Amino acid sequence: MDVSNSESENALVRQTDTLVVGAGLAGLFLTRELCLQGQQIELVESRNRIGGRILSDPVGKVDLGPAWLWPPHQHVLGLLNQLNIPYFEQYASGHGLFETQQGIQRIPASHSDVSYRVKQGWQSLINRLLDDIPSQTLRNATQLIAVDKTQEGICATVKQGDNSIEKIAVKQLVLAMPPRLIADTVDFIPALDDSVIKTWSGVPTWMAGHAKAVIYTEHSSWRDKGHSGFVYSQKGPLVEIHDASDSSTHALFGFIGFDANQRSAMGKQVLEDAIKHQIQGLFEVEIKGIVIQDWSCEPETATNLDRISPSHHPRYGLHPTSLWNDRILLASTESAQQHGGYIEGALIAAKQALTTINSNK
Numbered sequence: 551m552d553v554s555n556s557e558s559e560n561a562l563v564r565q566t567d568t569l570v571v572g573a574g575l576a577g578l579f580l581t582r583e584l585c586l587q588g589q590q591i592e593l594v595e596s597r598n599r600i601g602g603r604i605l606s607d608p609v610g611k612v613d614l615g616p617a618w619l620w621p622p623h624q625h626v627l628g629l630l631n632q633l634n635i636p637y638f639e640q641y642a643s644g645h646g647l648f649e650t651q652q653g654i655q656r657i658p659a660s661h662s663d664v665s666y667r668v669k670q671g672w673q674s675l676i677n678r679l680l681d682d683i684p685s686q687t688l689r690n691a692t693q694l695i696a697v698d699k700t701q702e703g704i705c706a707t708v709k710q711g712d713n714s715i716e717k718i719a720v721k722q723l724v725l726a727m728p729p730r731l732i733a734d735t736v737d738f739i740p741a742l743d744d745s746v747i748k749t750w751s752g753v754p755t756w757m758a759g760h761a762k763a764v765i766y767t768e769h770s771s772w773r774d775k776g777h778s779g780f781v782y783s784q785k786g787p788l789v790e791i792h793d794a795s796d797s798s799t800h801a802l803f804g805f806i807g808f809d810a811n812q813r814s815a816m817g818k819q820v821l822e823d824a825i826k827h828q829i830q831g832l833f834e835v836e837i838k839g840i841v842i843q844d845w846s847c848e849p850e851t852a853t854n855l856d857r858i859s860p861s862h863h864p865r866y867g868l869h870p871t872s873l874w875n876d877r878i879l880l881a882s883t884e885s886a887q888q889h890g891g892y893i894e895g896a897l898i899a900a901k902q903a904l905t906t907i908n909s910n911k
């Protein structure tokens with residue numbers, strides 16, 4: 551990202567102790583903790599909304615990003631309990647279906663261990679964290695584009711929604727954004743070692759290449775017929791489908807099997823029609839609406855490298871997560887030492903950064 555000299559020179563310079571970049575779960579949680587400790591902090595977010603990969607459909611409240619947490623995710627369970635955010639077990643009563651080109655067979659209700667979903671979607675956790683962050687601390691539509699090492703510390707250059715450039719002098723910078731995005735979109739002066747950039751580029755951003763569909767229905771009638779809503783399909787377009795209903799919503803959600811390039815070639819309408827056809831063939835339900843969220847089309851999450859998704863869950867937390875004597879810290883889920891890629895990892899990464907910030911003081 552190039553900032554022309556004249557633009558850069560005219561930029562307003564402000565100061566803050568800590569600048570957190572990225573208002574996903576990791577950045578928001580860390581900012582909230584630092585605010586509660588009374589520290590001077592700012593949070594900038596490039597999107598016009600907060601939550602990052604966490605996104606619940608504003609109308610139906612079904613999650614378009616992450617849906618589940620599992621019993622080993624103790625940091626998340628602890629936070630939900632502490633903030634009184636209700637969660638419930640993923641519906642898995644009855645039997646599942648296995649769909650192939652040859653037909654449909656019954657299989658056990660679900661393929662995995664017990665999992666939980668958050669009532670009204672994960673956005674409720676994001677909104678609750680925001681309650682404890684003073685409004686002047688957060689700026690949306692503000693993208694970090696460059697980081698300079700200065701004699702006094704660090705100078706972060708951000709581009710705002712109106713394209714104006716601002717410089718912020720900081721003592722501590724936390725990049726709560728995926729390493730691959732940092733490598734792709736942020737300039738460092740002096741330039742970072744090629745090996746660091748190469749390593750960060752090689753860290754897949756978890757689920758960035760995927761697309762999810764939520765299908766709202768008139769009733770959860772599959773339940774009445776003894777179906778759990780779980781489908782494993784070799785036919786598609788949805789390759790895995792689950793019940794997404796709760797007390798006020800009737801819905802299913804599924805992962806789209808086509809990769810990012812195939813999805814772009816198909817176009818949204820063709821994909822939507824194919825999903826409708828598949829769901830009606832499986833459950834004979836009346837469909838009220840479909841929402842498709844394609845994460846590979848969001849430049850604040852995915853780069854071109856993410857258009858091809860890893861075949862397995864990568865081992866995360868192996869890349870450099872601090873620079874310039876710990877004055878720059880990485881803190882997205884991909885930097886977590888355990889549970890990297892998951893929501894749990896986002897909290898662990900934020901807590902790792904918090905420990906370092908407090909020991910740097």
Ligand SMILES: Cc1cc2nc3c(=O)[nH]c(=O)nc-3n(C[C@H](O)[C@H](O)[C@H](O)COP(=O)(O)OP(=O)(O)OC[C@H]3O[C@@H](n4cnc5c(N)ncnc54)[C@H](O)[C@@H]3O)c2cc1C
Pocket residue numbers: 571572573574575576577594595596597600601602603604614615616617618619692693694695726727728731735756757758760761762845850851881882883884891892893894895896
């Ligand atoms: C479809 C899907 C399904 C998933 N399912 C699950 C699941 O069931 N369970 C589970 O545990 N996890 C799941 N995940 C993973 C989970 O969403 C992530 O682990 C978690 O949300 C990551 O949070 P984060 O704060 O680390 O990163 P992010 O949420 O990616 O936050 C990074 C933030 O940085 C911002 N940003 C980026 N660049 C800049 C910049 N230059 N300047 C300013 N801001 C910037 C972004 O806009 C974003 O808000 C899923 C993810 C997806 C996409």
